[in-house]
Amino acid sequence: xxxxxxxxxxxxxxxxxxxxxxxxxxxxxxxxxxxxxxxxxxxxxxxxxxxxxxxxxxxxxxxxxxxxxxxxxxxxxxxxxxxxxxxxxxxxxxxxxxxxxxxxxxxxxxxxxxxxxxxxxxxxxxxxxxxxxxxxxxxxxxxxxxxxxxxxxxxxxxxxxxxxxxxxxxxxxxxxxxxxxxxxxxxxxxxxxxxxxxxxx
Numbered sequence: 347x348x349x350x351x352x353x354x355x356x357x358x359x360x361x362x363x364x365x366x367x368x369x370x371x372x373x374x375x376x377x378x379x380x381x382x383x384x385x386x387x388x389x390x391x392x393x394x395x396x397x398x399x400x401x402x403x404x405x406x407x408x409x410x411x412x413x414x415x416x417x418x419x420x421x422x423x424x425x426x427x428x429x430x431x432x433x434x435x436x437x438x439x440x441x442x443x444x445x446x447x448x449x450x451x452x453x454x455x456x457x458x459x460x461x462x463x464x465x466x467x468x469x470x471x472x473x474x475x476x477x478x479x480x481x482x483x484x485x486x487x488x489x490x491x492x493x494x495x496x497x498x499x500x501x502x503x504x505x506x507x508x509x510x511x512x513x514x515x516x517x518x519x520x521x522x523x524x525x526x527x528x529x530x531x532x533x534x535x536x537x538x539x540x541x542x543x544x545x546x547x
């Protein structure tokens with residue numbers, strides 16, 4: 347099921363539903379429950395399987411649809427443990443792309459943002475990448491103090507794994523960084539940190 351978002355956060359990108367587009371090649375990147383959207387795309391347009399390159403990673407919550415995706419037999423299928431592990435492969439496909447490449451990304455917000463960023467760095471326009479949010483709402487957060495990025499943040503506040511500061515997760519999304527912003531929660535009153543609450547599941 348596609349994830350529904352509060353529309354009041356202006357900086358958050360808008361996500362749609364994957365739709366088949368004519369093209370010479372199809373790069374499909376997904377994580378976790380994004381595998382469901384990939385299967386729906388292939389059910390709608392099975393002819394895409396002949397030219398589809400699927401790169402899939404299990405979700406942060408343990409969802410792994412590798413077997414289901416391999417079973418439909420796309421032209422190329424790769425399972426990687428994380429975006430960091432698969433990024434070089436994705437960047438190479440984007441860099442080597444010719445006219446007619448269609449790019450589809452589905453799953454968590456952190457995944458979609460990183461693929462969009464890398465696609466834009468490769469010269470593709472932002473709207474050339476189709477996105478559909480599926481699954482977890484965990485956030486990718488950059489500490490504005492040390493610039494370190496923490497993946498799969500569930501609680502607010504949380505402790506930066508790079509510098510140790512207690513960070514409040516702002517509802518501001520940076521497309522350039524593909525991350526939300528985290529700011530020190532106890533800068534004015536050191537040690538006064540509210541209890542962490544799971545806000546992003």
